[in-house]
Amino acid sequence: MTKKPPATRPMRKRLSWQDPGVRSAVYQGVLLALVAWLAWFLASNTLANLSARNITTGFGFLRQEAGFAIGESPISYTSADTYGRAILVGLLNTVRVSLVCIVAATVFGTLLGIARLSRNWLVARLAGLYVEVMRNIPLLLQLFFWYAVITENMPGPRQALHWLPGVFMSNRGLKLPGLQGGGLDWMAAGLALALVLALLLAHWARRRPAAAGRRLPVGVVACALLIVLPLAGWLLSGASVALDxxxxxxxxxxxxxTVSPEFAALGMGLIVYTSAFVAEVVRSGIQSVGKGQWEAAEALGLSRSRSLRLVVLPxxxxxxVPPMTSQFLNVTKNSSLAVAIGYPDIVxxxxxxxxxxxxxxxxxxIIMGAYLAVSLAIAAFMNWYNRRVALAER
Structure with missing residues (x-):
């Protein structure tokens, strides 16, 4: 019967300055202490200066009555509301114009980026000229230009431009037909349900193998849902929706x-300026795909447009996606220039x-926290999407 060897005790690791891990921990601790001391010094010095000048601090003023009007608001607001609600209105205005400009600049910039690679000499040169001109003119000057075009060169309401039924363009802004009535909530619920079902259908169709070589027409089904479900909500509400x-x-x-002149000028400036940068991002992304992918798609009988849409762009x-995220963040931060033309954003x-x-x-x-929160939300969404389209390693 053999004896088991005695258990050996694990050797204690001795702390030594020669150990890179020890030096790294000490350096990081010293740096953290310096940052904490600097933050404490700045905060205490600021509070002392405010106290010496009898300036009160804190966010209690947010519950006080604002006493000023805001030109446009996506939610109900009056001058009798609090400063907190007024700031919420400004934040919603910033988010609204940012989302509209992000979507429009992405679509327009993508088309421009594709046009820059067109085999048509004139189309490619015109797209290149647009990109070079627009991205080298400061955004603030472009905002002033569009605001002047709308407010100074457009006719008054009585001589408003009238191209389509119910659409009027004047120096008071753009007027469009709208919907009113109690059935709008039902229609909005139907639209939200249609969007959820369309996303679930697209996710299921990607995981389901094609039967007999045929793919499920996800686009057609999604369009049908987007039409049928809001219409069903309208019927369930008793058709209590009227065209205004x-x-x-x-x-x-x-x-x-009403699309106000300030919103229109800010939107045009941001879209025109950002789309030039988006075009370069799209162009470089397309050119990063090997030429062999184009040749393989053409060998399969695909047209150039289908090769671009089904093979190259994916x-x-x-x-x-990564540089496009930076452009989306720039749109949000550049919207702070709205204060120069009177748009009531959060600034x-x-x-x-x-x-x-x-x-x-x-x-x-408050301004710093608002822009930080919106930017982090956009970055989180784009990082999630970037992981979705990234190549899966084996």
Whole structure:
């Protein structure tokens, strides 16, 4: 019977300055202490200066009555509401214009990027000229240009441009037909349900092997859902939805949907400026795909447009998405220039708030926190999408 060897105790690791791990921990600890000391010094010095000047601090002013009006608001707001609600209105205005410009700049910029690679000499040169001109003119100047075009060169409401029924363009903005009635909530619920079902259907179709070499027509089914479900909501509501057409009354239009000159100028400036950068991102992404992919697609009998849509662009997305994320973040941050043309974004609303309350430090912190939250949300979504389109390693 053999004896088991005695259990050996694990050797204790001795701390030594020669150990890279020890040096790294010490350096990081010293750096963290310096950063904490600097933050404490700045905070204490700021509070001491504010106290010496009898300036109150804190965010209690958010519950006070604002007392000023806001030109346009996606939610109900009056001057009797609080500063907190006014800042919420400014944040929603910033998010609204950012989302609209991100979608429009992505579509327009993608078309421009494809046009730059066109075999047609004139189309490629015109797209290149647009990109070089627009991205080298400062955005603020472009905003001033579009605002002047809309407010100074457009006719008044009585001589408004009238191209389509219910659509009027004047120096008061763009008037469009709208919907009103109690059935709008039902239609919105049907549209939301249709979007969810379309996404689930697309996810299921990608995982389901094609039967007999045929793919499920996801696009056709999704379009049918987007039409049928809101229509079903309209019928369930008792068809209590009416078309609200704008009409001239007095010196301005009444009814319908109004796109203000400030929103239109800001949107045009951001879309025109950002689409030039998006075009370069798309062009470089397409050119990163090997020429052999084009040749293989053409050998299969695919046209150039189908080769681009089905073969090249899906592969180019892995290169396009990361720099496109930066452009989306730039749209959000560049929207802060709206204060120059009077659009009530969060910067404009907070500026009015701090002028009335004197809470400058808190106002700047609110602006920084709002842009940080929106930017992190966009970055998180784009990172998720980037992981979806990335190549899976084996």
């Amino acid at each position: 057409m704008p009409h001239l009354r007095g010196f301005n239009f009444q009814g319908g949907i 592969q180019a997305l892995r290169v396009i 404009s609303v907070v500026n009015t708030t701090l002028n009335q309350t004197g809470q400058a430090l808190e106002g700047i912190m």
